[in-house]
Amino acid sequence: PLPSAKKPRFAPPKLDEEILEDRKHGIPAKTLQDTKYCFNIWEEWRKHRQQCTGENIDELHELSIEMLQHWLIRFILEVRKKDGEVYQPNTLHHITAGLMR
Numbered sequence: 001p002l003p004s005a006k007k008p009r010f011a012p013p014k015l016d017e018e019i020l021e022d023r024k025h026g027i028p029a030k031t032l033q034d035t036k037y038c039f040n041i042w043e044e045w046r047k048h049r050q051q052c053t054g055e056n057i058d059e060l061h062e063l064s065i066e067m068l069q070h071w072l073i074r075f076i077l078e079v080r081k082k083d084g085e086v087y088q089p090n091t092l093h094h095i096t097a098g099l100m101r
Contacts, residue, residue, distance in 0.1 A: 031101075038098025045079050046071075060099065072096065 014022070039060065046057045057071055076092055087095070 035098050035101050038095045041079060041095060042075065042099055045075055049074070049078070072099075 042060055046060075049055065050057055058067065060068075063071065076096065079087065079092070079095070081087060
């Protein structure tokens with residue numbers, strides 16, 4: 001038998017639009033839902049903090065690494081469940097990981 005054509009090791013280069021489209025289909029729906037949940041907690045805290053202190057906190061995706069670290073520490077120390085109870089450490093880790101996606 002003749003040798004079969006070998007498949008290329010690498011796929012052709014992707015355009016930015018193709019990458020965005022692939023990401024939409026490559027992320028499970030539950031992960032997207034969870035990320036949105038974590039982001040909404042951050043946004044509620046951010047707005048609350050701004051109202052209480054008058055400080056301006058940029059949108060999460062606009063923060064530099066230094067400012068993200070600055071605000072993330074405060075977020076972890078200040079965030080609470082809706083009933084005011086403190087989150088368990090593993091839940092805080094989960095929320096933080098969701099924000100980093």
